[in-house]
Amino acid sequence: MSERITRFFASRWGILLTGAVIGILAPLLQRAGNPANMGICVACFERDIAGALGLHRAPLVQYIRPEIIGFVLGATVAALLFREFRARAGSAPIIRFLLGVFAMIGALAFLGCPWRALLRLAGGDLNAILGLAGLATGVFIGVQFLKSGYSLGRAYKTGPLVGWIMPALMLGLLLLRLLAPKFSQEGPIFFSEKGPGSLHAPLLISLIVGLVIGFLAQRTRFCTMGAIRDLILMADTHLISGVVALLMVAFITNLVLGQVHFGFFGQPVSHSQHLWNFLGMALAGLAFALAGGCPGRQLFLSGEGDGDAGLFVLGMITGAAFAHNFALAGTPDNVADKIVGGIGPYGMGAVLLGLAFCLIVGFTMRERS
């Protein structure tokens, strides 16, 4: 029985179902209170978590997002039920951490992870086209490295504790969300009073949606970066069919909910500085390709015992802290004064530094025999 379910989830129908479920639930989360075109955004939500913990002090983007907690724990439940939970680690962890840092810096230059790029497009935000083009370009470069023998080396089976760290951290975050302690008068835990961080669906809804998506995505290996990579590398359309399902279903759901507004300038939590939308996501795409998964996939892997993926996630959270502390992240377009937003000189420098780091990793990392 369990084998038959596994085969279903590994089939075309399984991946289409997962894409479609995310495509319905994300716009509904927006309707339930999440920010516009941000029903789900792994990068933004990890950034909000970094803010809630006080790792950065940008007052508009601080909240412990239950979706992220749900993604990891949903994947843990699925992996345990299907006996796939396996503690493993040791594949160039420090490189993966830094790939996570730079992936986040790239994603926050664009203002979104690949999932949000799709959701932004499904809401009519045409800047997402530049972001997705950048993502595909970054993944394309990553594929060239893979073809020429790039590898971060093998992970090895290890003690169960390694696999349980990320699920345990998520339980800790859930506790902090529930108890909302104030550790000092001016200190965390912070929850934004205005801005995107203040906009959120009710806790239980966010958590349940997260758990459902985490479960499905663990079973089907849903991955936006993998979708583009497999298409370029071996003309395999399996994963990309799930991504297309997500985009189409999210677009239809947004139409039904009246959440589609086409345009470039002044789109919700987005900027129309085209070059840096493209380059930011190119950096993110390359970092995801080198690390073997998009931010969502890294969360699901970390839930099934992959300690290296967990370190990538922690790298992303650290990257978010740098992005806001060092003013690297993109600023949304200012509609009132008609000023195009985007990233400043430090952000541009950080994106270029990230690209340089990824290229060095791509050229130098080979499996040692």
Next chain:
Amino acid sequence: MSKQVDARGLSCPQPVILTRQAINEGEFPIEVLVDTVTSRENIRRTAEKLGLKVEIVETGGEFKITLSK
């Protein structure tokens, strides 16, 4: 003696890349060792698409996948 590909511990998509390289060399049967269900399913899908016969044996959380024409 069949050709062996040891893809244990490697992350996606390296197991599939190594398997495809072995398939392209044209020597069958090929034995592929992997240690995650993800890699097992990816290799199964790739091999079935190429019309190969796939046999899988599980031992202690690892999988030996035998591909033949």
